[in-house]
Amino acid sequence: MSKILYCRCAFAKVVPDATKDAVLEKLCESGAAFESVADLCEMAARKDERLNDLLAGDEGVKIAACYPRAVKWLFHNAGVSFPNDGERINVLNMREQNADEIMESLTQNDDE
Amino acid sequence: MKNDIHPVQIILYEGDGAQALAPSERFALISQMLDKGYAVLRVTASESGSLPTLSPGIPLTVIGNFDGSAPDLEDAAGRTGITTHDISGLAVDAVLALIEQGRVADQTGLNQPGEAGMWKPWFPVIDYDRCTNCMQCLSFCLFDVYGVDDAQKIQVKNQDNCKTNCPACSRVCPEVAIMFPKYASGPINGDVVNQADLEREKMKVDISSLLGGDIYSRLRDRSEAAKSRFSKERSPDKALEERKRCLTKLQQSGIIPDEVLAELDLASLPSPEEIQRKAAEAAARAEAARQAAAAESS
Incomplete structure (x- = not known):
């Protein structure tokens, strides 16, 4: 099972509330373990070591946040190399995609 | 910090x-x-x-x-x-x-969203797949947000200095390589950069040339005019008014959005003299970095 990171984007109103609430609600209904952060930008600004931990290893990682280009370079900003491996790292965009689509990707088994 | x-x-x-x-x-x-x-x-x-x-x-x-x-x-x-x-x-x-x-x-701090005095994580994020290390951002930013690393590569050095909600440096980037993930619209928010965005950037540069060069030229001209006025009658109110006029000009050119101007504490902004000095310093640093990068690659 992939690791899951959910970003609340709590410092701005750019991610639709309905989408981020629906994704979190469905994550809470699922049996999945997940890491959730108030704001990925803030974490990147602090160069939080947990971002490094998240991408370490060979496990798949699914990130529910915003635009993949922004997420990739936020990790870089935090000093964490973001692998160009679409198979292993999957960024779901809560600014554009709907909650059902995102949840389908988040809860999909890695071997499917 | x-x-x-x-x-x-x-x-x-x-x-x-x-x-x-x-x-x-x-x-x-x-x-x-x-x-x-x-x-x-x-x-x-x-x-x-x-x-x-x-x-x-x-x-x-x-x-x-x-x-x-x-x-x-x-x-x-x-x-x-x-x-x-x-x-x-x-x-x-x-x-x-x-x-x-x-x-x-435990006396542990917490940056609480929505609380007065808390830091909104607003800072530029560079897309190095697009960045050509042209140093326009370093030349442009008056708040020392940008710098270079040992290899003379552009870096966001002082993200705390960035003015909340101001995406001005991303607007001067000719490669659309600077993102502000919390910005409302693309491609500044990190959305895919399309050909129309690139054309728009090209047009902006052309318009800037038609208007008589870079924005620092305009600021310098205004600063010179202001200097002569201030030498006769130096007053903090007039200095503030002058800064406001400079910023309004930039806002009219579409580089600084209305909402940012409205929120800026004008009294905390650099004076025209400081702007001139900082612009000269930033331009010199950018030129030095460009030359060092060119020397390394040759």
């Missing part, structure tokens, strides 16, 4: 030895903790054997329905303080109050 507050790490433990929360209760608790600025890890029975790596020195609070008795936990390395709470039967508000009390007692 405004961004050096590491949040308390919260683990919602629902693994072996603890009862799982009802989904609605779990959602209410996690969403409210996130909205207050905490980071929350949910650990389930299937994952309870693989606890995460902890950030050394950042306090950890473990909460769970432990049926009356929270376990005693300690970091074997002794670097992280761990507090545990049994939250059986507690309402969400009571759990939040418990966590908050512990945080205050």
Whole structure:
């Protein structure tokens, strides 16, 4: 099972509330373990070591946040190399995609 | 530094030895903790054997329905303080109050969204797949946000200096390589850059040339005019007015949005003389970095 990171984007109103609430609600209904952060930008600004931990290893990682280009370079900003491996790292965009689509990707088994 | 507050790490433990929360209760608790600025890890029975790596020195609070008795936990390395709470039967508000009390007692900071004086994480993020190291951003920014590393590569050096909600440097980037993830629209927000965006950037540069060069030329002209006026009658009000006029000009050119101008504390902005000095310094640093980069690549 992939690791899951959910970003609340709590410092701005750019991610639709309905989408981020629906994704979190469905994550809470699922049996999945997940890491959730108030704001990925803030974490990147602090160069939080947990971002490094998240991408370490060979496990798949699914990130529910915003635009993949922004997420990739936020990790870089935090000093964490973001692998160009679409198979292993999957960024779901809560600014554009709907909650059902995102949840389908988040809860999909890695071997499917 | 405004961004050096590491949040308390919260683990919602629902693994072996603890009862799982009802989904609605779990959602209410996690969403409210996130909205207050905490980071929350949910650990389930299937994952309870693989606890995460902890950030050394950042306090950890473990909460769970432990049926009356929270376990005693300690970091074997002794670097992280761990507090545990049994939250059986507690309402969400009571759990939040418990966590908050512990945080205050530990004197641990928290950057709380929406609270006055808290830092909104607004800073430029460089897309190095697009950046050509042209140093336009370094030349442009008056707040020393940009710098270069040892290899003369452009870097965001002082992100705390960035003016909240101002995306001006991304607008002068000819390669659309500067993002502000919290900006409303693309491609500045990180959305895919398309050909129309690139054309628009090209047009902006052309318009700037037609208007008589870069914006610093305009600022310098205004600064010179202001100097002669101020030498006759130097007044803080007039200096402020002059800065306002400069900024309005930039706003009219579409480089600085209305909402940013409205929020800026004009009195805290550099004076025309400082703008001139900073622009000259930034341009010199950019030129030095360009030359060093060219020397390295040849």
